[in-house]
Amino acid sequence: MTAAPLTGAQKVAVVLMNMDQQRAAQVMKQFSDAEADEITAEILRLRRVDAATAERAMSEFHDLATRGALSARGGRDVAVGLLEASFGAERATGVLNRVASSLAGKQFEFLDAVEPGQIQMLLAGELPQTCALVLAHLRSDHASRVLTGLDEQARTEVAHAIATMGSPSPDAVRVVADTLKQRASAVVASRAASDRVGGIQPLVDIINRADAATEKALLEALERRDADLAEEVRSRMLTFDDIVRLEARDVQQVLRGVDAAVLAVAMKGASATVAEVITTNLSERNREILEDEVRMLGPVRLSQVEDARAEIVRSIRDLEASGAITVQRGDEDAYVE
Numbered sequence: 001m002t003a004a005p006l007t008g009a010q011k012v013a014v015v016l017m018n019m020d021q022q023r024a025a026q027v028m029k030q031f032s033d034a035e036a037d038e039i040t041a042e043i044l045r046l047r048r049v050d051a052a053t054a055e056r057a058m059s060e061f062h063d064l065a066t067r068g069a070l071s072a073r074g075g076r077d078v079a080v081g082l083l084e085a086s087f088g089a090e091r092a093t094g095v096l097n098r099v100a101s102s103l104a105g106k107q108f109e110f111l112d113a114v115e116p117g118q119i120q121m122l123l124a125g126e127l128p129q130t131c132a133l134v135l136a137h138l139r140s141d142h143a144s145r146v147l148t149g150l151d152e153q154a155r156t157e158v159a160h161a162i163a164t165m166g167s168p169s170p171d172a173v174r175v176v177a178d179t180l181k182q183r184a185s186a187v188v189a190s191r192a193a194s195d196r197v198g199g200i201q202p203l204v205d206i207i208n209r210a211d212a213a214t215e216k217a218l219l220e221a222l223e224r225r226d227a228d229l230a231e232e233v234r235s236r237m238l239t240f241d242d243i244v245r246l247e248a249r250d251v252q253q254v255l256r257g258v259d260a261a262v263l264a265v266a267m268k269g270a271s272a273t274v275a276e277v278i279t280t281n282l283s284e285r286n287r288e289i290l291e292d293e294v295r296m297l298g299p300v301r302l303s304q305v306e307d308a309r310a311e312i313v314r315s316i317r318d319l320e321a322s323g324a325i326t327v328q329r330g331d332e333d334a335y336v337e
Contacts, residue, residue: 006053009035013042014054107177108137114184116145122183128154132161133168133176140205147206148214155214156221162203163229200229204236208317211310213303238317240266240309242327244277246316250325251281257315260286264293266308268300 006014016024016039028036111119111134123131123146135143135158147155207215223230243251255263255278267275279287319325 006056007042009038009042012039017043018054107173108134108180110177110181110184111138112142116142116149118184119146120149122180128157128161129165130176131158132165133173134180135206136162136165136202137173140202141209143202144206144209147218148210152217152221155218156225159203159207159218159222160225160229162206163200163233165199200232200236204233205317207233208238209314211307213306215310216306238313238320238327240313241271241274243312243316244273245328246277246325248281250319251277253325254312254316254319255281255286258312260289260293262308262311263290264297265300265304266312267294268297268305 016027019027028039031039114122119134123134131154135146138146147158150158207218210218219230219234222233243254246254258266263278267278270278279290282290316325316327320327
């Protein structure tokens with residue numbers, strides 16, 4: 001510990017570390033999940049606390065000051081024991097997983113400000129598995145731009161590695177992050193996720209934010225390499241047709257952010273069901289504008305249609321990620337007849 005004043009969460013962590021487990025568990029049960037996450041993170045970080053620091057924290061809790069010798073133990077074992085006594089083994093595992101993932105993810109925060117091209121240079125010569133580890137820890141939109149800039153073979157190998165990645169150890173994450181920090185130090189001002197960070201869904205998130213051409217090329221290449229994996233990725237991806245899975249108010253929110261000209265191109269060749277969902281959720285004025293755009297529209301290249309639909313899919317994805325709308329997937333709901 002440093003001499004810096006303790007935060008509120010750190011003080012609570014110190015107090016709980018110095019209580020017997022049964023009493024500490026009773027206190028822990030009073031916290032919300034978010035508070036429990038924060039306090040658990042501090043227990044994991046503190047590990048050992050010098051006696052003076054612990055004494056200062058404990059002095060703020062006069063009713064506990066006479067409990068006896070102060071414990072300086074923190075770390076995973078203390079956190080696990082306290083959480084299991086407080087919430088049971090299953091919920092304790094969930095809290096620890098969230099905290100561990102959050103702490104591991106911070107290892108790569110310094111790349112948030114790095115241009116995709118620079119990240120590609122930093123990863124040049126690395127194994128696909130190493131590249132996958134890095135991209136799986138980045139924001140999906142940022143990782144998508146990096147992946148798009150790779151050549152086709154590398155892009156396919158990295159995508160496959162992301163989708164099939166297991167659970168990297170914290171040490172492996174730390175070594176990769178430290179290596180990249182050293183390489184980036186000359187061009188990037190260093191700024192300050194390791195349970196399962198890879199898998200199908202992170203790859204789907206990345207592809208959903210890529211342009212239509214990259215999406216098509218990547219899925220085709222992935223299918224040539226692993227047809228079953230490519231099919232599973234496709235089954236989880238958002239498509240333009242998924243707009244029929246939205247509630248009416250969510251469709252309206254999506255359409256508010258789409259230019260009529262883009263929407264007209266996207267609807268070229270769309271099913272009657274999709275067209276009906278779109279037109280019935282437009283205001284009368286916007287429906288007239290769309291109809292005018294459709295009438296003026298001549299033959300359109302397939303690539304233009306795909307790009308327009310990809311733009312709408314990205315809008316749906318962004319709104320879903322922000323919690324503004326909900327997309328039903330799989331068997332959660334049936335398509336509109």
